[in-house]
Amino acid sequence: MDSRAVARHFAEGMIGHRNALAGKAEDAVKAQYALHMTATGLDDRHEDQRKAAKTVLEHWRGDNAEAFEKRANRLGRQLRVTSDAARDAEKIVAGVSAALTTGHARARQAVDEYLDRAVRLLDAGQAVGTRAAMLKAVGEAADLAPRYTEETAAALRRVRDEMEEAARRLRSLEKEVEHDGVVDARPERTARGGRTRPSGARARGRARTIVSAARRELGTRENPPGSNRNPYGPTAAWCSSFATAMWRKAGVDIPLLPFTGDVFRWGQRHGKAYTSLSAVRPGDVLLFGTGPSSPATSRHIGIVEKVSGGVVTLIEGNSGDSVRRNTHRLSSATFYGGVHP
Numbered sequence: 600m601d602s603r604a605v606a607r608h609f610a611e612g613m614i615g616h617r618n619a620l621a622g623k624a625e626d627a628v629k630a631q632y633a634l635h636m637t638a639t640g641l642d643d644r645h646e647d648q649r650k651a652a653k654t655v656l657e658h659w660r661g662d663n664a665e666a667f668e669k670r671a672n673r674l675g676r677q678l679r680v681t682s683d684a685a686r687d688a689e690k691i692v693a694g695v696s697a698a699l700t701t702g703h704a705r706a707r708q709a710v711d712e713y714l715d716r717a718v719r720l721l722d723a724g725q726a727v728g729t730r731a732a733m734l735k736a737v738g739e740a741a742d743l744a745p746r747y748t749e750e751t752a753a754a755l756r757r758v759r760d761e762m763e764e765a766a767r768r769l770r771s772l773e774k775e776v777e778h779d780g781v782v783d784a785r786p787e788r789t790a791r792g793g794r795t796r797p798s799g800a801r802a803r804g805r806a807r808t809i810v811s812a813a814r815r816e817l818g819t820r821e822n823p824p825g826s827n828r829n830p831y832g833p834t835a836a837w838c839s840s841f842a843t844a845m846w847r848k849a850g851v852d853i854p855l856l857p858f859t860g861d862v863f864r865w866g867q868r869h870g871k872a873y874t875s876l877s878a879v880r881p882g883d884v885l886l887f888g889t890g891p892s893s894p895a896t897s898r899h900i901g902i903v904e905k906v907s908g909g910v911v912t913l914i915e916g917n918s919g920d921s922v923r924r925n926t927h928r929l930s931s932a933t934f935y936g937g938v939h940p
Contacts, residue, residue, distance in 0.1 A: 600721070600725060600733070602717075602718045602721035602722050602725065603714065603718055605717075605721055605737065605740065606713070606714050606717035606718050606721060606740060607714065609713075609717060609740055609741050609743075609744040610710060610713055610714060610717070610744060610747070610748075612744075612748045612751070612752075613706065613709060613710050613713065613744070613747050613748045613750070613751040613752075614710055616706050616748075616751035616752055616754065616755045617703065617706040617707050617709075617710050617751060619755060620699055620702050620703035620706050620754065620755060620758060621703050623699050623758070623762075624696065624699035624700055624703050627692055627695050627696040627699050628696055630692050631689055631692045631693050631696055634685050634686075634688050634689040634692060635689050637685045638682050638685035638686045638689060641678055641681055641682035641685060642682050644678060645675060645678040645679055645682060648671070648674060648675055648678060649675055652667075652668070652671035652672075652675070655667070655671075656668055656671075688769055691765050691768050691769055691877075692765065692769075694761070694765065694875075694877040695758075695761055695762055695765045698757070698758050698761040698762075699758055702754040702755065702757060702758040703754075705750070705751075705754045706750075706751040706754045706755070709747045709750040709751050709754075710747070710751065712747065713743065713744065713747040716743060717740040717743060717744075720736045720739050720740050720743075721736050721737065721740055723736060724736025724737070760874065760875065761875050761877075764873055764874070764875040764877070764878055765875075765877075767870075767873075767878075768878055802939075805849050805850065805851070805882060805940055806880065806881045806882025806883075806940065807881075807882070808848070808849040808850075809845055809846060809848075809849045809851075809881075809882040809902060809940060810881055810882055810902065810903075810904050810914070812845045812848045812849060813845045813902045813904070813914040813922075814904070814914065816841070816845070816914075816916075816922045817914065817922050817923070817924060818921060818922060819921060819922045820920055820921040820922075821837075821917075821920045821921070824920050825920060827917075829841070829916070829917070831844040831855075831916065832844065832855050832857050833857055835857055836857070836894075836917055837857070837916055837917045838859065838899050838900050838901070838915060838916045838917040838918070839856050839857050839858055839859045839861070839862055839900050839916075840855060840856070840857050840916065841915075841916025841917065841922065842862065842884050842900050842901070842902055842916060843855050843856045843862060845902055846884075846940050849882075849940065851940045853865055853940075858894065858897070859886055859887075859888075859891070859894075859897045859898070859899065859900040860886075860890075860891030860892060860893065860894075860896070860897035861891075862884060862886070862900060862938055863886050863891040863897065863935075863936055863938060864891055865938070866936075866937075866938030866939070871938050871939040871940070872936060872937070872938050873936055873937055873938070873939070874931075874935065874936040876929050876930075876931060876934060876936075876937065878937065878939075879903055879906055879911060879929065879937050880903065880906065880939070881903050881904060881905060881906070882902070882903060882939075882940050883902075883903045883937045883938060883939050883940065884900050884901065884902055884903065884937060884938050884940075885900070885901055885903060885911065885913060885934045885936075885937045886899075886900055886934060886935055886936050886937065886938075887899035887900065887901075887933060887934060887935075888934075888935055889935050890935050891935075896935075897935070899915070899917075900915070901913030901914060901915035901918075901925070902914045902915070903937070904924065906929065909928055909929050909930075910926055910927070910928060910929060911926070911927055911928075911929045912924060912925070912926050913925055913926075913927065
């Protein structure tokens, strides 16, 4: 009996998971490189356009020079938006690539460990030399397989979740680029027919408004201390009341929600919640704990002021009975998810 062949038969599922992760990792690396080259090319084009426009304007004093300068500046902004979107997309895909690499490594380790253990079991059965010993060894190798298959399946599920979140973020970038005047030069219009800012610019403007509103509240305290009486909502634990009040000031159509888990559920209903912390950005809220089901699992909430590497700065209501700025490691051990405004 070929012990390795038998072991590989039981390992077919986990080997399939490992191979799927390897193929996706290769695709992600190619996509990341393509986006890098696109962004670099757009940067070069933007610089060439800027220099050419400057040269023309240095020698043009005609009546139409001002109009030309406005058009040139508009084209420069359009190229910059598209280039920035390509850079952002490259970062998103880089996150997926890292997750795929990690997932593939875990799956490969599980496959190798299973094959090693199964082959040793089968070889030991063969060494005894009886049919009963062989059947027992085959049974033990078969019983061992589901545990490792679940490990590789879990690795694949985690990567798929990461890819779904990345796809959502890429769709958001696509919408932004569609309105940058290069892919789709038609501006968005209000109900009255006036021009509006592109959706990405609106989102960034809203985030700045949220962060500015939260900063103005720094130092606000309960009155009296320890009473949970606060200016943002009911007399109760008020971190969530503070966060949703700041969002409402920025025009987010969200109720005043005193329970943090309800904020995450609101985000789920509106397609704004996420569990992959690579999606976090200023103006978002991050949820502390393990899930939204109860105050025991969804313990606290903060408004994202800044993200730098693996550290996030939050402005938090009801932190030491006041509104405070705190920094945390951006870790799933601390946060179970976040919500975009």
